[in-house]
Amino acid sequence: xxxxxxxxxxxxxxxxxxxxxxxxxxxxxxxxxxxxxxxxxxxxxxxxxxxxxxxxxxxxxxxxxxxxxxxxxxxxxxxxxxxxxxxxxxxxxxxxxxxxxxxxxxxxxxxxxxxxxxxxxxxxxxxxxxxxxxxxxxxxxxxxxxxxxxxxxxxxxxxxxxxxxxxxxxxxxxxxxxxxxxxxxxxxxxxxxxxxxxxxxxxxxxxxxxxxxxxxxxxxxxxxxxxxxxxxxxxxxxxxxxxxxxxxxxxxxxxxxxxxxxxxxxxxxxxxxxxxxxxxxxxxxxxxxxxxxxxxxxxxxxxxxxxxxxxxxxxxxxxx
Numbered sequence: 030x031x032x033x034x035x036x037x038x039x040x041x042x043x044x045x046x047x048x049x050x051x052x053x054x055x056x057x058x059x060x061x062x063x064x065x066x067x068x069x070x071x072x073x074x075x076x077x078x079x080x081x082x083x084x085x086x087x088x089x090x091x092x093x094x095x096x097x098x099x100x101x102x103x104x105x106x107x108x109x110x111x112x113x114x115x116x117x118x119x120x121x122x123x124x125x126x127x128x129x130x131x132x133x134x135x136x137x138x139x140x141x142x143x144x145x146x147x148x149x150x151x152x153x154x155x156x157x158x159x160x161x162x163x164x165x166x167x168x169x170x171x172x173x174x175x176x177x178x179x180x181x182x183x184x185x186x187x188x189x190x191x192x193x194x195x196x197x198x199x200x201x202x203x204x205x206x207x208x209x210x211x212x213x214x215x216x217x218x219x220x221x222x223x224x225x226x227x228x229x230x231x232x233x234x235x236x237x238x239x240x241x242x243x244x245x246x247x248x249x250x251x252x253x254x255x256x257x258x259x260x261x262x263x264x265x266x267x268x269x270x271x272x273x274x275x276x277x278x279x280x281x282x283x284x285x286x287x288x289x290x291x292x293x294x295x296x297x298x299x300x301x302x303x304x305x306x307x308x309x310x311x312x313x314x315x316x317x318x319x320x321x322x323x324x325x326x327x328x329x330x331x332x333x334x335x336x337x338x339x340x341x342x343x344x345x346x347x348x349x
Contacts, residue, residue, distance in 0.1 A: 095295040098286060099302065107282030108303050114198055114267045114278060119260055121203025126210025133215050144211065151208035156201075157269050163201035164194055164273035194273035202270075206263060213255045217248035249322040257315030261308055279303055 084090055098104060132144035151159070166188065173186040221244045229239040268280040276285055280300050287296035 107279040118202035122206025125207035129211035130214035160272040163197040217252035
């Protein structure tokens with residue numbers, strides 16, 4: 030006879046359910062030991078320390094002169110002139126670059142050809158040579174007349190009265206930058222799918238509304254990063270305005286000072302420090318601008334989105 034007091038053995042279904050309710054133990058991941066990285070980092074730090082110590086103890090650097098002129102008024106004014114050149118030249122380059130990009134995308138073969146020739150000339154010649162040419166512009170043209178060819182003139186501009194060479198530096202840098210901005214804008218517009226334009230047209234949007242509301246907001250994710258790089262590059266390219274010649278920029282001021290005290294090394298370090306400081310600020314602005322226009326382009330959730338998702342899940346569990 031079977032003993033009825035013994036409890037029946039658990040069925041297979043009950044055991045499976047119990048095992049399903051039991052969560053597996055978390056895996057304890059042990060990172061791999063990589064001694065090569067630590068050795069390489071130690072060697073680099075030692076070499077960097079030796080270089081810094083050698084530069085500090087080397088009297089040829091003239092650190093006292095560096096400290097004296099780092100916050101000099103003339104250097105600060107030169108940095109302000111450099112910023113003015115950068116902003117004005119970039120504005121001219123961006124505006125003209127957008128026009129050239131539209132011409133390149135136009136179905137009109139004449140507009141496409143004119144834009145292509147412009148890009149061919151300004152991208153194919155060194156910017157230093159272009160600035161030298163703009164420095165010689167007042168000797169080539171005394172006045173500029175606007176009017177009907179072989180007819181009446183509407184306005185006459187005396188080139189000799191212009192604020193040269195600052196104006197010509199802005200023109201030279203801006204026209205050169207427009208050739209590069211045109212390709213950046215064209216690449217950004219082409220990165221937006223044709224279906225986006227077709228959908229906007231189906232919704233009754235005009236061409237300008239489609240560009241403003243559909244194409245450009247998506248193209249900015251492609252346009253902003255290289256534009257930020259061009260802005261930083263323009264800041265450093267302003268040092269070439271010595272070709273005009275223009276000596277009121279940051280590098281020009283530093284050069285004027287070391288041509289008097291015959292200590293070029295500390296003055297070049299002063300100019301480099303100012304360039305690095307302004308470039309660092311521009312890089313921070315570029316980072317936040319890129320993050321703003323890249324919203325929604327990545328599947329990775331931000332911290333704010335993760336917190337909102339967690340709160341929704343907790344509320345759902347409490348409701349159950």
